[in-house]
Each structure stands twice: as C-alpha cells, then as structure tokens.
Amino acid sequence: MLLSGRGGLDRLHALAPANGLGVPLIACAVALEQGPGRAAVKTLLIGLLFAVGGTVTIIAVGKATATEEKGSRDG
Numbered sequence: 001m002l003l004s005g006r007g008g009l010d011r012l013h014a015l016a017p018a019n020g021l022g023v024p025l026i027a028c029a030v031a032l033e034q035g036p037g038r039a040a041v042k043t044l045l046i047g048l049l050f051a052v053g054g055t056v057t058i059i060a061v062g063k064a065t066a067t068e069e070k071g072s073r074d075g
Contacts, residue, residue, distance in 0.1 A: 008068075009062060009065055019058060
C-alpha cells in the first residue's frame with residue numbers, strides 16, 4: 001500500500017481531507033437530491049455533525065500519536 005511506509009501522523013494526515021471535505025460534500029449532494037424540506041435539513045445536519053465530530057477525533061488521535069512517537073524516540 002502506498003501509505004504503509006510512512007509514520008502514523010502522515011497516514012492520519014492523508015485521511016483528513018476525506019473527512020473534512022468528503023462528508024460535507026456528500027451530504028450537500030444528497031440534500032440537493034432530496035429537494036427543499038425537512039429531510040434535506042436533517043441530511044445537512046448529519047453531514048455537519050460527522051464533519052465536526054470526525055475533525056475532533058482526528059485531532060485527538062493525532063495528539064495521541066505524536067505523544068506516542070515522541071515517547072518511543074525518547075525512551
């Protein structure tokens with residue numbers, strides 16, 4: 001696999017655009033397909049929650065990975 005030789009932070013960084021851009025764009029496309037109404041609003045809300053929640057999760061995992069890699073280099 002292309003990313004297998006890289007460190008944990010590089011692999012995590014490669015996944016961030018899919019979460020930050022992919023989920024909201026898919027939610028917008030589905031909402032446009034549904035047309036105006038409550039279903040479209042719900043879809044956009046779910047897309048927003050996934051985007052924000054995924055970003056927070058990536059930040060937390062990144063910090064944990066950086067701490068782990070720093071500990072393995074020091075010790």
